Amino acid sequence: MSSRRVLTGITTSGTPHLGNYAGAIRPAIDASRPAGVESFYFLADYHALIKTADPARVQRSTLEIAASWLAAGLDTDRVWFYRQSDIPEIPELTWLLTCVAGKGLLNRAHAYKAAVDRNLAEGVDPDAGVNMGLFMYPVLMAADILMFKAHSVPVGRDQIQHIEMARDIAARFNHLYGEHFVLPEAAVDESVATLPGLDGRKMSKSYDNTIPLFAPRAELKKLIFSIVTDSREPGEPKDAEGSALFQLYQAFATPQETRAMRAAFEEGIAWGEAKQALFERIDRAIAPMRERYLELIAEPARIEDRLREGALKARAIATPFLAELRHAVGLRGLASATAAQVAERPKAAVLPQFKQYREADGRFYFKFVDGEGRLLLQGAGFDSPRDAGRCVAGLKQGAPFVALGDELAMEGRAVATLAAGATLEEVRAALAALAA
Ligand code: TRP
Numbered sequence: 001m002s003s004r005r006v007l008t009g010i011t012t013s014g015t016p017h018l019g020n021y022a023g024a025i026r027p028a029i030d031a032s033r034p035a036g037v038e039s040f041y042f043l044a045d046y047h048a049l050i051k052t053a054d055p056a057r058v059q060r061s062t063l064e065i066a067a068s069w070l071a072a073g074l075d076t077d078r079v080w081f082y083r084q085s086d087i088p089e090i091p092e093l094t095w096l097l098t099c100v101a102g103k104g105l106l107n108r109a110h111a112y113k114a115a116v117d118r119n120l121a122e123g124v125d126p127d128a129g130v131n132m133g134l135f136m137y138p139v140l141m142a143a144d145i146l147m148f149k150a151h152s153v154p155v156g157r158d159q160i161q162h163i164e165m166a167r168d169i170a171a172r173f174n175h176l177y178g179e180h181f182v183l184p185e186a187a188v189d190e191s192v193a194t195l196p197g198l199d200g201r202k203m204s205k206s207y208d209n210t211i212p213l214f215a216p217r218a219e220l221k222k223l224i225f226s227i228v229t230d231s232r233e234p235g236e237p238k239d240a241e242g243s244a245l246f247q248l249y250q251a252f253a254t255p256q257e258t259r260a261m262r263a264a265f266e267e268g269i270a271w272g273e274a275k276q277a278l279f280e281r282i283d284r285a286i287a288p289m290r291e292r293y294l295e296l297i298a299e300p301a302r303i304e305d306r307l308r309e310g311a312l313k314a315r316a317i318a319t320p321f322l323a324e325l326r327h328a329v330g331l332r333g334l335a336s337a338t339a340a341q342v343a344e345r346p347k348a349a350v351l352p353q354f355k356q357y358r359e360a361d362g363r364f365y366f367k368f369v370d371g372e373g374r375l376l377l378q379g380a381g382f383d384s385p386r387d388a389g390r391c392v393a394g395l396k397q398g399a400p401f402v403a404l405g406d407e408l409a410m411e412g413r414a415v416a417t418l419a420a421g422a423t424l425e426e427v428r429a430a431l432a433a434l435a436a
Pocket of ligand 1: 008011047140141145155159
């Protein structure tokens, strides 16, 4: 596989806004065009269930997001565009990964930790209101990424930790079962625009300050005229850099248009006039897409068909790969197993061990043997099993002993003899191996 695989998911829990377009949709579509790139863009609807328990919202968001990407010019002949829940191999892979993912790793996930910290601050149970979906979020995301052997995962800063966890989980699986997974890397593009919202903070559904990407013209205009500005009068020079209006303009304008707008700010353009210019510029960029969007939304069955086709294309990769992984972990058909394979037991590393027993003389003894069963120490006779057991426990726990020739003594009493051919170094090494 010589081409580079790029993969990213979009959680289907909201309506796409201008910030999603400039920050994710537009750059992803641009990035999918060069030859030598294989792009996987999918609707993360399983992830949506972690955020919302509103079924209608999940369905509506899935439709709106799919239509937005198609309207924005995504070429589904070039790109793998599918819905996560159409790929049953993904939840199955999630389980295989769950069994190698450290719980401690997931305890450290930012989103889960933030929920726990909030609970602690409020003095309630640390896990109050936390569902296992939130806890397992990074494992499901790792399955999304690893399933398609993505090299690069374009995400926002808040997702970098998740990509690192996917790498971690993949490395652990590879270590246990062989090199099946590609270790992915997060791609955070600093040049991609982060748009301000109506109140000047980052445009985000959680701040309720968004401008929907395909708002009707009248609503778009109304929202743009509601963007917060300062009280500078017409004719007063205005600062372009700190202005939300200017940043929004820049995200949709050519460099030349942007320069002209910067000059207009310096010359004291009235806020109303700047808003009108912004509205016209955005509307000009969006209008052709909006038209396609409305056509698409009017025929959801056609979008459904496109997603089904995308799922077939994705499963052409996922189905055989999952079969390989099932085999790797031992989920195998029995018909083809030979008697010899079944009888074969892996040679587990055998640890040194103590063996305790009673002799015909009525006393209690122990032996210490190495991993191959070779005798290292022969214990002296003890009067009771408790005494013999205490001595063994002492040796296991690293209690000090002294060696006088072949005799080992603890607490002033001879407790064992070095076996013929064994050395004190071997005894110490075997005790250390056992303690580890
Ligand atoms: N968690 C991502 C987000 O909220 C969405 C997502 C799900 C994703 N699976 C993914 C992103 C796999 C990249 C790769 O933004």
